[in-house]
Amino acid sequence: MQLEDKISILSGAAKYDVSCASSGSRRHNKGMGMGSASCAGICHSWSDDGRCISLLKILLTNRCMYDCAYCANRCSNPVPRAAFTPEEVVDLTVNFYKRNYIEGLFLSSGVERSPDYTMEQLVRVVRALRMQHEFHGYIHVKAIPGASETLIEDAGRYADRVSVNIELPSERSLNLLAPQKKRGDILMPMDFLGRHILANRDERTRSRRAPLFAPAGQSTQMVVSASPEPDCQILHLAESLYRRYRLKRVYYSAYVPVNEDARLPCVRQPELLREHRLYQADWLVRFYNFTAGELVDEAHPQLDRDVDPKSAWALNHFERFPIEVTTADYETLLRVPGLGVRSARRIIGTRRHAPLRFEDLPKIGVVMKRARYFLTCHGRFAEQTLQSPEMIRALLAPPKAPPDTGVQLSLFGEM
Amino acid sequence: MTAWEYDGTFEGLLTAFAAAIDMDAHPDDIAPEGAQLALSGAGLIAGDPARAERLVSLLRTRCAPLTLKHILYCFLSETSGYERTLLEYVRCALAHGKRVDTFHANDAVRAVHELSRKVSGEIHRLGGLVRFRELGDGTFWAPVEPDHNVVCGVALHFMRRLPNQEWIIYDMRRGYGVRWDTHECTPVTMNEELDARIRKEGVDTVDILSASEQKYQAYWRQYFEAISIGARTNPRLQRRNMPQRYWRYLVERPAGGAWRAGPRAVRGTHLSGRSPGCLRGTRERNLLYWKANTGATGGRE
Numbered sequence: 001m002q003l004e005d006k007i008s009i010l011s012g013a014a015k016y017d018v019s020c021a022s023s024g025s026r027r028h029n030k031g032m033g034m035g036s037a038s039c040a041g042i043c044h045s046w047s048d049d050g051r052c053i054s055l056l057k058i059l060l061t062n063r064c065m066y067d068c069a070y071c072a073n074r075c076s077n078p079v080p081r082a083a084f085t086p087e088e089v090v091d092l093t094v095n096f097y098k099r100n101y102i103e104g105l106f107l108s109s110g111v112e113r114s115p116d117y118t119m120e121q122l123v124r125v126v127r128a129l130r131m132q133h134e135f136h137g138y139i140h141v142k143a144i145p146g147a148s149e150t151l152i153e154d155a156g157r158y159a160d161r162v163s164v165n166i167e168l169p170s171e172r173s174l175n176l177l178a179p180q181k182k183r184g185d186i187l188m189p190m191d192f193l194g195r196h197i198l199a200n201r202d203e204r205t206r207s208r209r210a211p212l213f214a215p216a217g218q219s220t221q222m223v224v225s226a227s228p229e230p231d232c233q234i235l236h237l238a239e240s241l242y243r244r245y246r247l248k249r250v251y252y253s254a255y256v257p258v259n260e261d262a263r264l265p266c267v268r269q270p271e272l273l274r275e276h277r278l279y280q281a282d283w284l285v286r287f288y289n290f291t292a293g294e295l296v297d298e299a300h301p302q303l304d305r306d307v308d309p310k311s312a313w314a315l316n317h318f319e320r321f322p323i324e325v326t327t328a329d330y331e332t333l334l335r336v337p338g339l340g341v342r343s344a345r346r347i348i349g350t351r352r353h354a355p356l357r358f359e360d361l362p363k364i365g366v367v368m369k370r371a372r373y374f375l376t377c378h379g380r381f382a383e384q385t386l387q388s389p390e391m392i393r394a395l396l397a398p399p400k401a402p403p404d405t406g407v408q409l410s411l412f413g414e415m
Numbered sequence: 416m417t418a419w420e421y422d423g424t425f426e427g428l429l430t431a432f433a434a435a436i437d438m439d440a441h442p443d444d445i446a447p448e449g450a451q452l453a454l455s456g457a458g459l460i461a462g463d464p465a466r467a468e469r470l471v472s473l474l475r476t477r478c479a480p481l482t483l484k485h486i487l488y489c490f491l492s493e494t495s496g497y498e499r500t501l502l503e504y505v506r507c508a509l510a511h512g513k514r515v516d517t518f519h520a521n522d523a524v525r526a527v528h529e530l531s532r533k534v535s536g537e538i539h540r541l542g543g544l545v546r547f548r549e550l551g552d553g554t555f556w557a558p559v560e561p562d563h564n565v566v567c568g569v570a571l572h573f574m575r576r577l578p579n580q581e582w583i584i585y586d587m588r589r590g591y592g593v594r595w596d597t598h599e600c601t602p603v604t605m606n607e608e609l610d611a612r613i614r615k616e617g618v619d620t621v622d623i624l625s626a627s628e629q630k631y632q633a634y635w636r637q638y639f640e641a642i643s644i645g646a647r648t649n650p651r652l653q654r655r656n657m658p659q660r661y662w663r664y665l666v667e668r669p670a671g672g673a674w675r676a677g678p679r680a681v682r683g684t685h686l687s688g689r690s691p692g693c694l695r696g697t698r699e700r701n702l703l704y705w706k707a708n709t710g711a712t713g714g715r716e
C-alpha cells in the first residue's frame with residue numbers, strides 16, 4: 001500500500017480525536033537536535049472544518065481487535081485497514097516538523113494482537129524520535145488500557161503527554177458499549193501516570209537535571225451523548241479525575257453517529273452544543289474556582305443549553321448581584337458573567353490609579369454584552385436595568401439558531 | 416502647525432522623539448521622509464545613533480522591557496501616522512515608568528498596545544503558517560508576505576525552534592530575508608533573476624527544490640484533506656482563523672473559498688504606501704535592534 005493511502009486511512013480514522021492542544025510543555029532545545037515545544041501552543045493550519053491543526057494526528061494502525069460500539073474502527077466494521085511501520089511515522093513526523101507543518105505528533109492506535117504489542121509499537125516510535133532524531137517537538141501518545149506498566153513508563157519518559165481514554169462516563173456504559181475494555185484497566189494506568197508525574201515534578205524541583213516524565217501531564221477523553229448519563233454525572237466525574245489523578249485536561253467528544261447499533265441512541269447530528277457547554281463548565285471548574293456542584297446538581301442535572309454556564313449560575317443566584325465594580329475583589333469579579341481573568345485583572349489594575357467609570361470598561365477591553373446586567377459602578381447600572389433574571393435570560397439566550405462557531409475558538413473566549 | 420520628518424529608520428524615529436522631549440515640542444505630525452505629509456514645510460530630523468541610544472537606555476532603566484518592545488513593534492507595524500501617538504506613549508512611559516502599561520484607559524497607551532498586539536500577533540501567526548521548502552543544497556527556504564515588517568521576529572522564533580537546520584525566511588514584499596546558518600542570523604537579498612523566476616513560475620515549481628520536497632508536500636496535502644470532518648465543513652471559521660492573504664505560500668490547499676494565487680505583491684512595496692526608499696538601508700539595523708531589544712544574542716543560545 002502507498003504511503004499516501006495509509007495517511008488517508010489512518011488520519012481519517014484519528015480525526016474524531018478532539019485533543020489538539022500542544023500547549024503546556026516546555027522542552028527547550030539545548031542546541032542539539034531539532035525543535036522545541038512552546039508553551040503557548042501554535043496552530044499551524046486550519047482544516048476545512050475550521051479546526052486548528054497543530055499536531056500530526058494519526059493512528060499507528062486501525063486494525064483493531066476490539067468492538068467498541070461507538071467507534072468507526074471496531075473490528076466488526078468493514079472499513080479499509082492499514083498500518084504504518086514505526087519508521088514511517090518517524091519519517092513523516094520529522095519531515096513535517098522540519099518544514100514547519102506541525103508542532104509535533106499525536107499518536108494513537110487501534111489494539112492489534114494485544115495491548116502490550118500495540119503499546120510496544122507506540123513506544124518504538126516515540127523512542128526513535130527522541131533518541132535517534134533528537135526530536136524536541138511535542139509528542140502526545142495514548143496509553144493502551146491493559147498494557148504493562150513498564151511500557152507505559154517508557155511512553156511517559158519520551159512523550160510530553162500521555163493519555164488514557166476514560167471513554168464513557170460510567171462503568172455501566174463502558175460494559176455495555178465497550179465490553180472488552182475494563183474500567184480497572186483504564187484507571188490503573190491513569191493512577192500510575194498520576195503518581196509518576198507527581199514524583200517527577202518533585203524530583204525536578206530538587207534537581208533540574210532529573211529526566212522529564214510527561215511534562216505536559218496526562219489527559220483523557222470521553223464520548224458524551226452515546227450513553228444516558230446527564231451533565232451532572234459527567235462534570236462530577238471530570239472534577240474527581242482532575243483531583244484524583246491530577247489530569248491536565250478532560251476532553252469531551254460529542255458522539256458522532258458512525259455505526260448502526262441497537263445499543264446506541266439514534267442521533268443524526270453530533271450534539272455539539274452540549275459538548276460546548278461541557279467545555280465551558282469544565283473551564284469554570286479548572287480556572288474560575290467553581291465546583292461541579294455549583295453548576296449542576298440533582299435539581300438541575302443538565303447544563304442550560306440557552307445560556308453559558310456562568311450566566312446560568314448567576315441567574316440562579318441573582319441575590320448575589322449586582323457586583324460593585326469599583327470595590328469587588330478579584331474572586332468576586334471572576335464570577336460575573338462576561339468577565340474573564342484578563343478583564344478582572346485589568347479592572348483591579350486600572351482602579352488602583354484612577355477612579356473607574358463605566359466608559360472605561362470597554363476601553364480596557366471588558367466586553368459588556370453580558371457583564372452590564374450584573375455590574376454597578378458607583379452604585380449605578382450601566383443603563384436602565386432589568387431587574388429580573390427572567391428578562392435577562394431572555395436577552396442572553398440566542399435567537400433560535402445553532403451557533404456556527406467551533407468549540408475550539410470559544411474555549412478561549414472570556415466567560 | 417509643525418511637522419517633522421525623520422529618515423525612516425528606527426534610530427531616526429527615536430532621535431526625533433528625543434528631540435521633541437528635550438525641547439518639550441509637540442509637533443502636529445511626525446512622518447518618515449518621503450511619505451506624503453499633510454503639512455508642508457516639514458523640518459527633517461537627522462538620525463543620531465548616540466542620541467537614540469541615550470533615549471533607549473533611559474527607557475530601559477525607567478521602564479519594563481515590555482515597554483521597549485511595544486515601541487519597536489509600533490515602528491515595525493509600518494502603519495502610517497502612528498508616530499505622534501507613540502511619542503505620547505514614550506512621554507507617558509518616561510513619566511510613569513513601569514506603571515505605564517497598566518494605563519489601559521489612556522488613549523495613547525491603548526493605541527500603542529493595540530498596534531503592538533497586531534505585530535506580535537502576526538509574528539505568532541507566522542510561527543505557525545510559515546512553510547519551509549527544502550532546496551537542492553539542503554537549506555530550508557520560506558517565503559512570506561507579512562502585513563508588518565516582522566521577518567526578524569519570525570526568525571527569532573525559528574532560531575529556537577530549528578537551530579540545527581539552515582534556513583532562510585524571506586519577505587517577498589519587502590525584498591529581504593533572514594538567513595540562519597546554525598550559528599547566527601544575517602540579512603539576505605535574493606538575486607534578481609531567481610526572484611523574477613519565482614514570481615513567474617511559482618514557489619513550488621522552480622527547479623531549486625530538493626528531490627524529495629514534492630513528495631512530502633503531497634503527503635501533507637493528503638493529510639490535510641483527510642483530517643477534516645466533512646460533516647462539519649466551516650469555511651467561514653477557517654477563513655477567520657487563517658485569513659486568505661496568508662494562503663499563497665501554504666503547501667496545503669484550504670477549501671474555504673476558491674484557492675487562487677491572486678496578484679503577487681510587487682517587490683519593494685508595502686502596505687503603508689511609503690516609498691521603498693524609507694526601508695532601504697534599515698534592514699541591517701533592524702536586525703541589530705532585534706538582537707539588542709529582545710534579548711536574543713543572534714547566536715546559539
Ligand code: SF4
Nearest residue numbers: 064066068071074110
Ligand atoms: S479499542 Fe475500541 S475505540 Fe479503540 S480503535 Fe478499537 S474499537 Fe475503536
